[in-house]
Amino acid sequence: MAQMTMIQAITDALRTELKNDENVLVFGEDVGVNGGVFRATEGLQKEFGPDRVFDTPLAESGIGGLAIGLSTQGFRPVAEIQFFGFVYEVMDSISGQMARLRYRSGGRWHAPITIRSPFGGGVHTPELHGDSLEGLMAQQPGLKVVIPSTPYDAKGLLISAIRDNDPVIFLEHMKLYRSFRDEVPEEEYTIPIGKADIKREGKDISIITYGAMVHESLKAADELEKEGFSAEVIDLRTVSPLDIETIIASVEKTNRAIVVQEAQKQAGIAANVVAEINERAILSLEAPVFRVAAPDTVYPFSQAEDVWLPNYKDIVETAKKALNF
Amino acid sequence: MAKKAKNVVVDSEKQFDAIRKEFQTFQILNEKGEVVNEDAMPSLSDEELKELMRRMVFTRVLDQRSISLNRQGRLGFYAPTAGQEASQIASHFALEKEDFILPGYRDIPQLVWHGLPLYQAFLYSRGHFHGNQMPEDVNAFSPQIIIGAQYVQAAGVALGLKKRGKKAVAVTYTGDGGTSQGDFYEGINFAGAFKAPAIFIVQNNRFAISTPVEVQTSAETLAQKAVAAGIPGIQVDGMDPLAVYAAVKEARERAINGEGPTLIETLCYRYGPHTMAGDDPTRYRAKELDDEWEAKDPLVRFRNFLQAKGLWSEEEENEVIEKAKEDIKEAIKKADETPKQKVTDLINIMFEEGSWPYNLKEQYEIYKEKESK
Numbered sequence: 001m002a003q004m005t006m007i008q009a010i011t012d013a014l015r016t017e018l019k020n021d022e023n024v025l026v027f028g029e030d031v032g033v034n035g036g037v038f039r040a041t042e043g044l045q046k047e048f049g050p051d052r053v054f055d056t057p058l059a060e061s062g063i064g065g066l067a068i069g070l071s072t073q074g075f076r077p078v079a080e081i082q083f084f085g086f087v088y089e090v091m092d093s094i095s096g097q098m099a100r101l102r103y104r105s106g107g108r109w110h111a112p113i114t115i116r117s118p119f120g121g122g123v124h125t126p127e128l129h130g131d132s133l134e135g136l137m138a139q140q141p142g143l144k145v146v147i148p149s150t151p152y153d154a155k156g157l158l159i160s161a162i163r164d165n166d167p168v169i170f171l172e173h174m175k176l177y178r179s180f181r182d183e184v185p186e187e188e189y190t191i192p193i194g195k196a197d198i199k200r201e202g203k204d205i206s207i208i209t210y211g212a213m214v215h216e217s218l219k220a221a222d223e224l225e226k227e228g229f230s231a232e233v234i235d236l237r238t239v240s241p242l243d244i245e246t247i248i249a250s251v252e253k254t255n256r257a258i259v260v261q262e263a264q265k266q267a268g269i270a271a272n273v274v275a276e277i278n279e280r281a282i283l284s285l286e287a288p289v290f291r292v293a294a295p296d297t298v299y300p301f302s303q304a305e306d307v308w309l310p311n312y313k314d315i316v317e318t319a320k321k322a323l324n325f
Numbered sequence: 326m327a328k329k330a331k332n333v334v335v336d337s338e339k340q341f342d343a344i345r346k347e348f349q350t351f352q353i354l355n356e357k358g359e360v361v362n363e364d365a366m367p368s369l370s371d372e373e374l375k376e377l378m379r380r381m382v383f384t385r386v387l388d389q390r391s392i393s394l395n396r397q398g399r400l401g402f403y404a405p406t407a408g409q410e411a412s413q414i415a416s417h418f419a420l421e422k423e424d425f426i427l428p429g430y431r432d433i434p435q436l437v438w439h440g441l442p443l444y445q446a447f448l449y450s451r452g453h454f455h456g457n458q459m460p461e462d463v464n465a466f467s468p469q470i471i472i473g474a475q476y477v478q479a480a481g482v483a484l485g486l487k488k489r490g491k492k493a494v495a496v497t498y499t500g501d502g503g504t505s506q507g508d509f510y511e512g513i514n515f516a517g518a519f520k521a522p523a524i525f526i527v528q529n530n531r532f533a534i535s536t537p538v539e540v541q542t543s544a545e546t547l548a549q550k551a552v553a554a555g556i557p558g559i560q561v562d563g564m565d566p567l568a569v570y571a572a573v574k575e576a577r578e579r580a581i582n583g584e585g586p587t588l589i590e591t592l593c594y595r596y597g598p599h600t601m602a603g604d605d606p607t608r609y610r611a612k613e614l615d616d617e618w619e620a621k622d623p624l625v626r627f628r629n630f631l632q633a634k635g636l637w638s639e640e641e642e643n644e645v646i647e648k649a650k651e652d653i654k655e656a657i658k659k660a661d662e663t664p665k666q667k668v669t670d671l672i673n674i675m676f677e678e679g680s681w682p683y684n685l686k687e688q689y690e691i692y693k694e695k696e697s698k
């Protein structure tokens with residue numbers, strides 16, 4: 001086992017699949033010589049050559065279209081969108097085209113495409129870099145949306161994403177890229193898409209979350225423990241489709257739940273989780289399922305970021321509201 | 326006997342030759358600062374020539390100070406500008422106050438010379454929304470982050486100016502990478518179709534982050550992309566302030582006269598990293614190329630030109646440098662004194678006052694409470 005940061009685990013997953021399958025192609029803006037602006041593709045062009053790992057012209061829509069086109073020729077594109085705030089430039093390729101390719105061709109064509117992209121707040125990026133737009137993606141039938149919270153999960157999930165025969169949006173939280181290391185096996189392994197992970201077991205309340213908020217939630221669970229509450233922390237890992245079994249089993253056990261997301265409160269993943277719980281387990285509930293989320297403004301100018309982003313204190317407060325209901 | 330040329334439907338060589346002939350780099354001052362194209366000399370008074378130099382020197386100092394302030398943690402997001410002074414400052418010098426600028430993230434100097442107070446430019450860098458609030462008399466958007474978005478919008482601003490009968494133009498800037506975006510083509514095509522008074526300036530500094538312009542396109546020049554939109558295009562030596570000025574001045578006149586937009590490619594170089602957020606140019610640029618371009622420096626060139634005319638002295642240059650340092654110091658002080666931005670400020674500017682939805686009203690109260698602690 002090696003100790004890896006998330007960025008290293010991602011490079012490792014890409015290398016693994018480039019080695020495993022000659023149809024895998026890695027491309028995007030600055031992913032070649034430069035190894036990506038975060039160095040996620042560091043060394044890959046050197047190792048696999050510019051036919052398989054290459055820079056594109058600067059156009060996200062072009063990158064999306066290229067991926068769709070290449071998939072008709074049996075390739076397995078792994079495209080990078082340099083920051084996920086730029087996804088609006090490629091919305092048609094993603095939501096309008098690749099998500100529907102299997103459906104609209106009656107299965108004649110499909111899009112085994114992985115779109116990797118950094119996102120997430122707390123690192124003081126300029127506008128349209130830090131936005132959490134997974135809710136937008138989850139709204140689109142035909143896409144799977146994956147968000148790892150640890151280096152170990154990142155490697156296993158990215159390998160699964162690349163092997164998946166339908167499009168997967170793989171979102172990498174910038175704050176987690178280098179914030180800690182994890183034991184990551186050097187050999188290949190997969191983590192199934194659509195499977196949540198219980199990051200901490202508990203019996204009084206379920207905290208359902210994903211991405212960087214997993215770590216805030218774990219911190220909140222520590223705080224709650226000091227006050228005598230046992231919180232279970234569920235890391236969704238895939239936000240679309242949801243792992244409904246794990247969520248419902250946990251809620252039926254704890255009878256209370258809150259959902260935590262970094263994204264703004266309106267619409268989004270948390271709202272969907274609450275709705276699913278409501279439809280499936282309302283009689284198990286001792287309290288409403290509350291949400292912890294950012295306020296409904298555009299992602300803030302960086303000076304206000306730290307106050308704007310939800311943190312463990314907000315989670316503790318909301319958990320107590322549910323616990324004391 | 327010579328082989329009979331194969332019959333071809335498209336003679337691509339002939340096409341490319343024709344384009345090559347029409348898209349030669351336009352230059353007035355050579356690298357030594359000598360006039361090589363007397364006919365094209367713009368009519369600028371001695372005082373105007375000196376003012377252009379002052380602005381370029383000021384801008385170079387602003388860049389150096391911004392970089393060191395960033396390193397000290399006193400500025401945030403910053404995209405260096407050294408090497409692009411002729412492209413940025415001389416192009417702006419050909420504009421009028423009523424012209425509307427749609428800049429990219431690297432185009433802070435043009436905004437400053439268009440009237441954005443320096444302390445606001447620093448607040449922009451620090452991620453404070455007041456840095457984006459253009460004063461009433463400054464016709465400009467704040468810097469665009471989405472590469473290419475400003476091109477389509479420029480067509481709209483220009484059409485609006487035309488419909489209002491104003492004698493003003495919309496001017497927008499991207500880099501070479503920006504010309505690969507769909508928005509770029511849509512913008513120049515729309516402006517051409519509506520004969521809108523727009524000037525599209527592509528600052529070709531040869532790299533989009535690490536990606537060289539040769540990877541962006543098979544086109545030999547970026548200026549020739551104008552042909553597809555049916556608008557005039559020109560490639561200019563972007564290290565030559567007089568050439569840039571003359572090209573923009575003429576484009577502005579054409580636009581005001583109802584003759585539509587122009588695409589201007591300025592050949593330049595960014596000496597520094599892409600931004601101050603961890604970019605390392607040695608990963609993708611050879612030192613020889615840096616040297617080659619630094620030898621074309623716009624300040625050196627223009628200084629030589631002015632000195633040969635007896636218009637510029639070392640003392641004058643030092644005065645500008647001292648003034649710049651002083652202005653920067655004051656602006657930083659003012660930026661430091663600006664109240665810290667709050668989440669409640671941001672909630673307030675989401676929608677027009679009085680039409681706030683229930684969620685924002687509730688969240689306003691929650692954050693007011695949080696921020697009062």
Ligand SMILES: Cc1ncc(C[n+]2csc(CCOP(=O)(O)OP(=O)(O)O)c2C)c(N)n1
Nearest residue numbers: 086431470471472500501502503532533534
């Ligand atoms: C739509 C979009 N895609 C990608 C980026 C990330 N990005 C920021 S600057 C840059 C390179 C831009 O190069 P160029 O247009 O040549 O301008 P320069 O930075 O050289 O001035 C990239 C890819 C972005 N800001 N917006």
